[in-house]
Amino acid sequence: MHRHDLVVIGAGTGNALIDDRFAHLDVAVISEGPFGGTCLNAGCIPSKMLVATADVADAVCEAGRHDVDAVLRRVRWSDVQRRIFGRLDADSRQGEEGRRASPFVTVHRGRARFTGERRLRVETADGPVEVEADRIVVAAGGRPTVPPVVAESGLPYETSDTVMRIAAPPERLLVLGGGYIAAELAHVFHAVGSRITIVEQHERLLAQQDEAVSAAYTDLVRSRYDLRLGRAATRLEGVPGALRLVLDDGAVVEGDTLLVAVGRRPNTDRLDLAKAGIAHDEDGPIRVDEQLRTSADGVWAIGDVSTGVPLKHVANREAEVVAHNLLHPEAPRTMSYDAVPSAVFTRPQIAQVGLTEQDARDQGLDYAVAVHRYEDVAYGWAIEDTRGFCKILAERSTGRLLGAHLFGPQAATLVQPLVLAMATGMTAREVAEVPLWIHPALTEVVENALLALDTGRP
Known part of the structure; x- marks a missing residue:
């Protein structure tokens, strides 16, 4: 039996939770997959590096609209892969090596299943290992759904x-x-x-x-x-x-x-959670409270295995909350999902935060909506964009922002002022009129959409 003060199941965001603040504890990280998790090895980062390459290729093919004659000869797929995965695979190996070199962390390589209250069995290459801990963080991630x-x-x-x-x-x-x-x-x-x-x-x-x-x-x-x-x-x-x-x-x-x-599904079915008294939705995520505690004493959960919002930036914030709560149980923090942004890195980019119009309609809200197009701001002319737009919804009586949606170049960046406004409670009019907006820049499409909202607020 290996006994630890703290065990983290998962070497993605879970591994990132552990830093030198935990050096006074005996910590273990259990992982079946490569260090860095889905994001580093098969998700956010490699896909966006490939998207960036695809965007360059498409830009060459579309150069004619800027009166530039260019021809795409080919994309060197094997060279692209070497550039991307040569770097990311090295980062994953270095992450594991660095963790193994830590004087206060033990790495158990294999799939973990609960056998009892804060007790685990890890199937390693050298045989099963029994693990027990005072506290456990479940960060076992998810996987693609295959019908x-x-x-x-x-x-x-x-x-x-x-x-x-x-x-x-x-x-x-x-x-x-x-x-x-x-x-x-x-x-x-x-x-x-x-x-x-x-x-x-x-x-x-x-x-x-x-x-x-x-x-x-x-x-x-x-x-x-x-x-x-x-x-x-x-x-x-x-x-x-x-x-x-x-x-x-x-x-x-x-x-x-x-x-x-x-789609993707959480790895809850691989953990024997019932043996540890950890409640979860059927074939779904682990249930947690606002401090990210599970129904089992001394067990927390973060990331795709527990949240209904399987996004890396959400998991990162959850890890910050749990790390604080592990170290400062007398003054716990809570997790908020009030203004969670997301982006789709296709061509063009897409970004959103808050409610969609169909959400607002289904909830029976009294809302105002405004749309401003990229082609109606100066930098939209510069990039010859005729398709992009910014759409914003606000509560008519108060001006409170309800949701924002961008379709066009730089959408994942342009949505951020609206995320900040929603997180801090600024009204649409305050966001539009308090800060200065750079001219000419694509941010003007956000500014003008805000100004166009008819909320009845001064």
Whole structure:
């Protein structure tokens, strides 16, 4: 039996939780996967490095609108992969080596399952290890969801965990799913030469976005991809390299590679949580209170295994809260999800915070809405953008910001002033009129959308 003061399950955000403030404790980190977790190895960072490459390739192809004659010769896929994963794999190895070198941290490599109250069994390469701790942080992450029609077919498929490391871009890529992972990876592979077919059960892509954004994105990519919307897959057949996806309307779409991007699920089913008295939703996240404590005494949970908002920046904040609460139980902090921004790094970028218009309508709110287009500000002219817009919703009676949505270049950056305003309680008019907004810059599209809101507030 290995006894520790603190055990962290997961070497992604969980590993980042541990720093020198914990040097007075005997700490253990348990991890089955590579250090750095999904974000570093198969998620946010490699996908955005690939997106940046795809954006460069697309910029070359679109150079004519700026009266520049340019030709894209090719994207050197193997060189791109070496540049990205050569760096990230080294970072992952260094993260593990650095943790192993720590005088107060023990690393247990393998999958952990609870065997009792704050007791774990870790299946390592050298055999099972029994672990016990005074306190435990569960940060075991999540994984791609694979529907039975694919998983039980016996045929090969890729997920976001694997597709970025394939040897060469497919000639024809089938994408099952129409959310943000599907959008970003379709953008990447289209830019490097793949023909894309997307099968999505909703009638529009990015259906969780504001309806105006979802509609704009769907209309935009109709000319890029073969879209099969409002359709479900009923069967996967064929042979490796020549796959056939049969749809519920009888249509058949073909490709040499299938990317499954229908969502992600928390790894709660792999932890035997009931044996530790840890409550969780059925096939869903661990339940936590506002201090991120689970139902089991001395056990906290963070990240994709526990939150309904599986975003790295959310997990990072959760780690800060739990680290503080572990060190200062007499003055605990709480976690707020009141103004959580997110972005989709497709082309163009998409960003949002707060309510969509359909949310506000469904909740029966009395709201004002304003939209301002990129092409109506000076820098929008400079970049020749005719598609982008900023959409903002505010409570009519108070001017309180309810939600914001951007569709266009730099959206992930432009949304941040609105995140700050929502987090601090500034009204739409205050955000528009108190700070100075740089001219000419794309931030003017946000300023003008704020000024256009008719909330009845002075």
